Amino acid sequence: MNKLIDMANSTFNRRNFLFLGATATLGMATQAMPVPKEKKKKKSKEKKKKDIVYRTLGNTGIEVPIVSMGVMRADNPNILKAAYEIGIRHFDTASGYQDGRNEEMVGQYFKDIPRDQVIISTKIHPPKEGCSTEQFIEKLDQSLKRLQMGYVDILYLHAGSDVAYIMDPRYTEALKRAKASGKARFIGVSTHANMAKVINAAVDSKLYEVILTSYNFTLKDDADLQKALQKASDAGLGIVGMKSMAGGFLDKEKKKRVNCKAALKWVLSNPLIHTAIPGLTNFEMLKENWKVAQNHDLDETEKCDLQLAMNEVGLYCRGCMSCSGQCPQNLPIPDLMRSYMYNYGYGYPAKAQTTVAKLNLSHNPCEECPGCTVACPSGFDVRERITDIARIKMVPANFLV
């Protein structure tokens, strides 16, 4: 008899909990970081002569406006045309987007544009069962055919969430061959989960030259990620941000929209992020995002919007420790709140599980108490969170990343 495994109601589900943090102010961990090369250029033949901020993608030397374009959801080549004409130069696609049709659209539009005028990146995701080096290269060849290009500027190994995957010798060899043969100018890895670990491994490999990572204001307090970005920057890797809108909504019901312009500005106010690839699907969005390429300073309204967004759902424990010692059962509340944040805030369930496992608790440590007396200054429902996160120890570790 087959077993239905509900992957969503499993505790190892990560992203469904990626909501917004609560307590911290907008002071960013990035502010003290050294500023890499950044300059403003006059756009050639730009009628309005507005300055566009350019940054260099690490040691690749590729210089691009800080606003690039994620092509994934664009169904209309006219948006590509408008994006190119407005000044965007870096376009990101993937072999898996629309089963290759997205690459075809990119190829169809850019075939008439001088190749050295655009930076094209694509991504290849080996199938779940894996593939050989040769099969990986075949996939790249298919992508190049669809793109109608002899090479891509950046070839990413798509969606790396663990070290074993990004260091799989079959794929690293394929990436090396792609570069040696000139089919890819630079090679990189994209990551949406376990980002800090993946980035650190990518830097240590001395193989990868560009990182494409999820990065948005919900990750503001993720110190591990900030450190990893710094390490990547110090090592000369190019760093491209994605998922800058954090899903675009503040609630599961999708009624409360993120201020997307503010969210993009927040990402680009970190100088470690060289460019971001928001998914542009309409012309209004394109125009709004492009304004950020000229000025990524958050104004007061935008700061306020982001602050409200962060307050919307309190996932982020600021570690004030005021809950410490409050629990009549002597539960280590700060550790549990931190685990909750790892799982639901940062999408690191494996780390959450490790933290919970060390505490040696039952799977429902609050069941003896009729109510909870612990008061959190951020207003967290402590009992609910503990009940939720303690279950993670029951999930087989191999399901977690």
Next chain:
Amino acid sequence: MRKIFLFGLMLFPLGIWAQGVVFPTLEGWKSDGKVLVFNKDNLYEHIDGASEFYLSYGFESLQVASWKNEGSELTVEVYDHGDPLHAYGIYSIEKSAKAETSPIGLEGYSDATILNFVTGKFYVKINSTQPEKVVGFSLKSFAIDFAKTLGTNPEYPKVIGLFPKDNLQPNSCQYIPTEFMGLGFLGSAVRAKYSLGGAEITLFIIERTDLAEVEKMVLKYISYAEAKIKKVAEGDFLLKDPFNGTVCLRWKGNYLLGATGFSDQKRVAPLLDQISGMLK
């Protein structure tokens, strides 16, 4: 030694009937007995990097089952997109213009190792490795039989049938769920491409539930295109869209029809006439 089976006799439900999907028992193939189920919140765990696109097409759930037969593997992914239009939409947008389609379920296409088809609210993607090694196994026969378990007599969404057949480019009929032509106020639309006099013309049909909604859309488009049209009533409009070029619009009842990519409006008028002639 591998056996030869007739696939019509090889589909045995395992008793798993979840959301209308029954995965068969395939004689000679081994299954690990698991059906993976994904929903909107964790689809990315299965198709990381592409899940957002599926979500935009009303994705509700995915069930995945797999089998092995010596060196061959077979994986069946059943995507439930809630209704036939969205299922057709995601299928149509992933289908290559060069695909040779055949009636598998509603419609499908294949190559040596991949077969995709749509039927009802389901978009099904079948992947196999070295299926030719299994004597007697036919990916297409398997798919045809499996499609029957997902529903019978599937039909194309009615709006698809409104497009004229003459000069229609193969596989060009696509459903766009939001922001058609990059314009948020247009919302969803179905489009198709035509080869006419050396030009590629795109026709589109936007259907809404009431007249006021269409009127609002027309007014917004007129404003967006900065056209000097004072009174708006059902009929034709020629707008200069700053991004999409000249657009010919025809408002009829709850429908907004349109064409882009033409150099001569006279060429598209008969096409729009054909469509509007079929509307109530």
